[in-house]
Amino acid sequence: MPSQTEKMGMARERITGRSLLYYLFLSLPLFAFFSSIFIGPFHINPVQLVDLMASKILGYATDYPDVYSTVIFQVRLPRLLLGMMVGASLSVSGAAFQGIFRNPLVSPYILGLSSGAAFGAALSLAFLPGVSIQYAAFFFSLLAVALTYFMATTNRSTPIVSLVLAGVIVSAVFDSLLAIIQIAVSERALQSIVFWIMGSLGTASWSKIYSAFPLFALGCTVMLLLRWRLNVLALGDEEARSVGLNPEKYKIIFIVSASLAASSAVAVAGIIGLVGLVVPHMLRMIFGPDHRTLIPLSLTFGASFLIVVDDFARAGLGFEVPVGVITTLVGAPLFAYLLRTTRSGGWE
Amino acid sequence: MKSSTYFLLAVAFCLLLAVPASYANETVLIEDDLGRSINIGSPSERVVFTMENALKTYYAVGDPDNVVALKDDKWMRRLMEDVFPVVDPNFEDKILINITGDQLGLESLAKVDPDLVVLWASSPDDPNILAINDTLKVPVFAIYVTSLDDVYRQVDTMGIISGNTDRASEVKEIMEGYVELTTNVTDQIQESDRPGVFWMWTDIYGTAGVDSGINDLIDMAGGNNVMKLAEEEAQNLEHPVINQETLIKLNPDVIYMWYNEDLDPEDIINGEDFQGLRDINAVKNRRVYEISNPYLFDAFSPRMPLALLHVARDLHHDKFQDVDMNQTIDQYNVDIWGVHYPSMVKA
Numbered sequence: 001m002p003s004q005t006e007k008m009g010m011a012r013e014r015i016t017g018r019s020l021l022y023y024l025f026l027s028l029p030l031f032a033f034f035s036s037i038f039i040g041p042f043h044i045n046p047v048q049l050v051d052l053m054a055s056k057i058l059g060y061a062t063d064y065p066d067v068y069s070t071v072i073f074q075v076r077l078p079r080l081l082l083g084m085m086v087g088a089s090l091s092v093s094g095a096a097f098q099g100i101f102r103n104p105l106v107s108p109y110i111l112g113l114s115s116g117a118a119f120g121a122a123l124s125l126a127f128l129p130g131v132s133i134q135y136a137a138f139f140f141s142l143l144a145v146a147l148t149y150f151m152a153t154t155n156r157s158t159p160i161v162s163l164v165l166a167g168v169i170v171s172a173v174f175d176s177l178l179a180i181i182q183i184a185v186s187e188r189a190l191q192s193i194v195f196w197i198m199g200s201l202g203t204a205s206w207s208k209i210y211s212a213f214p215l216f217a218l219g220c221t222v223m224l225l226l227r228w229r230l231n232v233l234a235l236g237d238e239e240a241r242s243v244g245l246n247p248e249k250y251k252i253i254f255i256v257s258a259s260l261a262a263s264s265a266v267a268v269a270g271i272i273g274l275v276g277l278v279v280p281h282m283l284r285m286i287f288g289p290d291h292r293t294l295i296p297l298s299l300t301f302g303a304s305f306l307i308v309v310d311d312f313a314r315a316g317l318g319f320e321v322p323v324g325v326i327t328t329l330v331g332a333p334l335f336a337y338l339l340r341t342t343r344s345g346g347w348e
Numbered sequence: 349m350k351s352s353t354y355f356l357l358a359v360a361f362c363l364l365l366a367v368p369a370s371y372a373n374e375t376v377l378i379e380d381d382l383g384r385s386i387n388i389g390s391p392s393e394r395v396v397f398t399m400e401n402a403l404k405t406y407y408a409v410g411d412p413d414n415v416v417a418l419k420d421d422k423w424m425r426r427l428m429e430d431v432f433p434v435v436d437p438n439f440e441d442k443i444l445i446n447i448t449g450d451q452l453g454l455e456s457l458a459k460v461d462p463d464l465v466v467l468w469a470s471s472p473d474d475p476n477i478l479a480i481n482d483t484l485k486v487p488v489f490a491i492y493v494t495s496l497d498d499v500y501r502q503v504d505t506m507g508i509i510s511g512n513t514d515r516a517s518e519v520k521e522i523m524e525g526y527v528e529l530t531t532n533v534t535d536q537i538q539e540s541d542r543p544g545v546f547w548m549w550t551d552i553y554g555t556a557g558v559d560s561g562i563n564d565l566i567d568m569a570g571g572n573n574v575m576k577l578a579e580e581e582a583q584n585l586e587h588p589v590i591n592q593e594t595l596i597k598l599n600p601d602v603i604y605m606w607y608n609e610d611l612d613p614e615d616i617i618n619g620e621d622f623q624g625l626r627d628i629n630a631v632k633n634r635r636v637y638e639i640s641n642p643y644l645f646d647a648f649s650p651r652m653p654l655a656l657l658h659v660a661r662d663l664h665h666d667k668f669q670d671v672d673m674n675q676t677i678d679q680y681n682v683d684i685w686g687v688h689y690p691s692m693v694k695a
Contacts, residue, residue, distance in 0.1 A: 041594040067596060067627035074624040075592045129610055183448055195551055195589075202553060202591050205621045318579025319588040320553060 025297050032304035036080055039311045042071045079204035083310045084303035089216050089265035091302025093258035094276030095294050096223050099230035100254050101160050107277040108262035112170035116144025117266040119174045122193045126185040138267035144170050145259040199270035199324030201310050212264040219261030230291035272324040278331040381492035382472050388487050391511030392464040399468045401649035402491050405502050408519050408650050408684045410510025412436030417460040420444035431687045452476050454483055462486055493648045495561045522683045526653035530660045533667050534570030543601035545571040550608050553590050558583045565647050569660035574598040592624045603630040607642035637662040
């Protein structure tokens with residue numbers, strides 16, 4: 001039997017180990033970014049690549065071919081940054097939604113966001129060529145969430161079960177509308193719609209980053225700043241009220257913030273599955289259910305997870321594989337392993 | 349009865365047997381593009397066409413009255429049907445078969461009582477083939493064109509379906525003659541003078557693999573498909589989708605866009621979303637071209653020789669500067685369908 005002192009020592013070691021792991025996970029995006037920037041179908045010597053990046057930052061001239069600079073700063077860098085932004089958005093939104101809904105099966109798409117976005121993108125691709133796919137997807141994703149929320153709200157109260165059911169209904173309506181568009185369009189437009197729905201970072205550009213970043217930043221900042229309140233919301237409405245928290249007010253704040261972040265991600269990258277569901281779960285299994293750590297870790301681990309997976313999508317084979325396909329193929333077995341090695345998936 | 353009466357009755361009987369025999373449909377066994385053997389009447393007299401390029405081939409060789417119905421296709425209809433109303437005076441009155449997604453309306457098909465349905469399919473288990481065979485018991489000819497040889501084979505097939513094999517041979521000869529107008533020039537081009545070409549389908553980074561009809565078209569037009577330099581697993585796909593970085597690595601001299609409603613060559617050269625392509629030869633030298641009319645320059649239809657000439661002229665403008673494209677297009681349409689283009693006046 002270990003003595004009291006030994007027990008305290010072991011507990012301290014565990015805490016220290018977990019703290020180390022916490023900081024390691026927080027710094028993951030740096031490792032992921034600096035390993036991914038070297039990976040790509042266009043081979044650039046790592047030394048030259050570092051030199052080029054340094055020259056850009058420090059402002060000195062180099063005599064490398066122009067194409068090196070283009071590949072790094074116009075192709076690889078925007079794709080990595082967009083991937084980090086999308087991964088972070090989906091993961092943080094997923095963690096927030098899972099907390100609000102007190103349900104492990106919830107993803108950022110629970111309120112009809114993805115169905116609305118897919119419908120908006122399809123509408124733009126099929127019938128509104130003058131309207132940007134990105135803006136149409138964004139508008140309809142938020143419209144879907146708003147419809148879900150208002151459908152579920154009665155007597156100034158929004159029960160979780162009603163929200164989930166309303167989300168199912170709104171998703172079904174938008175899925176049906178999408179099906180009508182798919183039936184009506186030409187084969188060429190149908191192909192574009194299907195590719196968009198699969199989700200990809202293949203068309204990343206600075207303009208996409210500039211347009212999506214403000215909403216991503218706004219949504220994620222709000223969730224980061226208010227993250228401890230998710231712990232209270234996760235206890236239930238009655239418990240939240242008993243500690244002086246207005247659950248309706250914070251539910252709206254989190255739903256709006258998470259929807260803004262996730263919509264901005266979906267609008268630029270299509271529907272990338274499983275990230276918003278699996279990443280928060282993985283973290284919960286490792287670090288426990290406390291949202292004070294879960295939200296920042298979701299931000300960093302989600303960003304890292306997506307760009308590492310995208311490394312394979314863009315450079316693993318000779319052709320581009322939609323990253324949404326690989327997130328599922330990679331995420332599912334990893335998730336299954338953690339599920340089998342932890343109790344209750346980290347919810348206890 | 350007198351012997352002369354017997355004689356007359358015998359002659360009448362023979363005539364009765366003989367007359368229908370001379371007009372009756374011959375039943376022939378043919379193989380469709382998927383290798384399925386089907387029995388059809390030659391000529392088939394109530395044919396439903398659900399694809400425009402096969403109909404274009406049929407109208408070049410067969411009797412338009414034998415076409416009873418078409419697919420209700422709305423995309424760029426006027427462009428798609430350009431010569432059809434002139435070739436077939438009853439074209440506007442053809443029955444349209446409704447289509448939901450990819451599924452043909454079986455009831456509207458049944459209503460026209462076809463003796464042959466011609467449709468696009470990539471597998472013998474195509475749901476439309478199975479449904480039509482199971483319910484209507486009508487032979488289905490599957491079209492699946494993946495190479496330029498398939499285009500010539502389609503002409504032969506339409507000759508059998510229409511019972512007009514002589515005209516089919518004639519059409520093939522005309523096509524081959526026009527192809528030679530191009531290949532006689534491009535065959536002389538040295539390997540080092542052949543530009544690397546990236547074929548850009550409407551999904552932008554989707555292109556033509558090495559084992560594709562477009563690859564053959566690029567070769568015949570005096571170019572080299574840059575996918576020959578890509579990773580093996582990508583080049584062997586019929587329609588590989590690559591990414592921007594791979595395209596930069598392949599560094600094509602020419603980007604050839606299939607007709608794209610949302611993009612123009614100028615977008616690729618100067619567009620904000622394509623800044624990453626600014627250092628490839630095709631963009632630096634402004635050698636980005638587009639197939640402006642997907643039906644006039646359809647490489648998988650009898651107009652393949654025009655598509656070939658269109659591409660070859662862009663790849664080697666100096667070698668084709670004496671070719672009057674408008675006149676060639678007009679003459680080709682006259683030779684194949686007897687219609688002037690673009691005036692659409694019967695020749």
